[in-house]
Amino acid sequence: MSFCTSGRGRSASAVCLDRLQLQIGGSGADVAALLSRAAGQGIRLRRIVPGTDGCTLYLWGRDLAAFSALAAPCTVQIVRRTGGGLLLARLLRRPGILCGFVLFLALLRVFSGYLWCIDFGTLSPASAAALRAVLAEQQITEGCRLSKPRLQAAQDTVLQQSDIFGWVSLNFVNGCLFAEATPTQTQTVQPAPSARVLCAKAAGEVLAVQLQSGFAEVKPGQFVAENQRLATCTRTDRNGRAVYQPVSGQVMAQLQKRYTAQCPLQRQSARLTGRQAQRLTLHLLGHRFLLQNDTPLAGDTDTAWLPLRWGRICLPGCLQRETFWQRQTLTQTLPEAAARAVALRDCRRALLADFPDAEILREQRTVTVQNGTAHAEVRYLFTADIAQAAQD
Structure with a gap:
């Protein structure tokens, strides 16, 4: 054969x-x-x-x-x-192809445990930046090695520390971290009224009485003095018995108030000088490499995370860039017009601090500059809620 x-x-x-x-x-x-x-x-x-x-x-x-x-x-x-x-x-005549394929599978197995990119999905740029900052605090950036316990701990920390997100989901699949979140939604629950008396914060003419509970002691068109009772919690019924009801509500009034403020033409303020310093840190495959380390300057700090890419291909690393902007206390000289405007602004701020819902009807201004200081005096005619709670 x-x-x-x-x-x-x-x-x-x-x-x-x-x-x-x-x-x-x-x-x-x-x-x-x-x-x-x-x-x-x-x-x-x-x-x-x-x-x-x-x-x-x-x-x-x-x-x-x-x-x-x-x-x-x-x-x-x-x-x-x-x-x-x-x-x-x-393939047997070319063993390099088989060895390369086996090596590729081994590297794919090893490198799939590293974080190559973070996909923030439909999150807005502001929400994505806030979530990235919280993740960076937990040492989760491109180039780190992730595990299930570490990822779960980071998700719990994000939910506990951040008041921006109402729900957050972090899913790590084949080197990509998919982040999904919804904005927080707050619902204000009005507490049960407990005040016994509503008194006037300032003297004025009552325009409207808007009580949710309690019994009014004033009526529209009446002039009230400061600390005068506007509403009380008790009233006698037909049989002479006392009826109790906690007081809550608003009493709108028209009133006049005078506010004064001062603004020096020269004042000390912390201002940016234009000098900056940078610190560059490379996060790659679970390691950190310091590329640039300038001496930090006292002032503001801006941190940016720059993922590493080769064209459209993501790499398992990112560049952390910290920029330090110097601030120094310098003497600032204001023009008289600017000092007048600042003094008038402080008067209005004082008004809104006392009456947040004030609606200004008319104002009379007096502004003078003496001895390097702008003095402002403003008389406001406005409407606002003058009711304040008191226990007795």
Whole structure:
């Protein structure tokens, strides 16, 4: 028996994966006996085509060794070969491809545990910046190695410390951290009234009495003095029994108040000088590398996180840039017009501090500059709520 292939040096393991077309040479009796012996041993032969000097058939590569052992005195020649063995043979001749594929899987397994990018989804830029700042406090940035307990601890900390988000979800999948959040929604619950008396914060003319509970002692059009009772919590019914009801509500009035303020033309203030310093820190694969470390300056600090990218490809790292802006206490000289405006502004601030809901109807201003100081006096005619709670 002679055995030959198409002559490309393929390995036996590669041939086992192929479907072979064989040319059997020999006399008719020898070929018939060979086919009978092969069928008796369970070797599957397909598409047997008789010829003048033998026959042509198809055989799976895994049965080639057993078939060849039975082939004497016939000759067996592989005419055609199809299947995955061709690719396997090429890979075996180039082991670098297999080694590179195995190395890629190993690196993919290792590097998938690092954070490559953070996807903030539909969050607004302000919300994304706030969430990134909180995550940075928990040492979660591009380039760090994440674990499930660490991620859960960071999510709990975000919910506890931040008053911006009502719900936060952090999901880490294949190197990408998906952040989802909803803004916090507050609902103000009005406490139950407990005051016994409403008194006037200032003297004025009552315009409207808007009580939610309690009993009014004044009416619209009446002039009231400072600390005068506006409403009380008790009243006698027809039978002479006292009826108790806690007091709450508003008493709108029109009143006049005078406010004064001063603003020096020269004053000390902390101002930016234009000098800055930077500190650059590279976060890469769980390590930190200090690239630039200038001496920090006293003043404001601005921190920016810059993810590392190669074109559109994210890299497992980011650059932390801290910028220090210097502030110094300097003497500021204001023009007279600016000093007058600041003094008038302080008068209005004082009014709104006493009466937050004040609506100014008319104002009379007097502003003078003496001895390097602007003096402002403003008389306001306004409407506001003058009711304040008292226990007795």
